[in-house]
Amino acid sequence: MLTLQIGEKISMAVKFNIKDTFNKKLPADSILENSRRQVEEARFSYVRAKTPNNLSLLRTLPxxxxxxxxxxxxxxxxxxxxxxxxxxxxxxxxxxxxxxxxFGNWVGQLG
Structure with a gap:
């Protein structure tokens, strides 16, 4: 059971079929600042996500x-x-x- 906070208690029983190895085996960005920049010697950066407004679900695929x-x-x-x-x-x-x-050009860092 996954319990998360968003003003009220929200719980959702989930059994995702995803292997969580990417962020455990590869190097993380040592800079915790959340800004646009070139990330060196890392494969991912931890981020603080922004909460979206006016949520709606268009479609799901069974x-x-x-x-x-x-x-x-x-x-x-x-x-x-x-x-x-x-x-x-x-x-x-x-x-x-x-x-x-x-757009037809090589970009060294997209994410």
Whole structure:
């Protein structure tokens, strides 16, 4: 049972089918400041997420819900909306560093 705070107590039983190894095995950014900058010698940065306003859910895909261990009914709950929108932040949120082509040019850091 995952219990998180957002003005009131929100709980959601979740069994996500996700392996949590990325942020445990790769180096984290040593700078905790949340700003736009080039990140050196790290694969992710811990972040303080901003809470979104006026939440609404447009659509869920039953096949994707099942892939992460959720039922179709789970995707229709306020708890689901709050967690997936970022209104409730799970412990230790992070942003990944990655590189690739964007608009036809190589970009050394996109995340």
């Amino acid at each position: 096949k994707m819900l099942a892939h992460v261990g959720l039922l179709e009914e789970d995707g229709k709950t306020k708890n689901f909306l709050h967690v997936l929108s970022g209104a409730v932040v799970l412990p230790n949120p992070y942003a990944m560093c990655y590189a690739g082509h964007q």
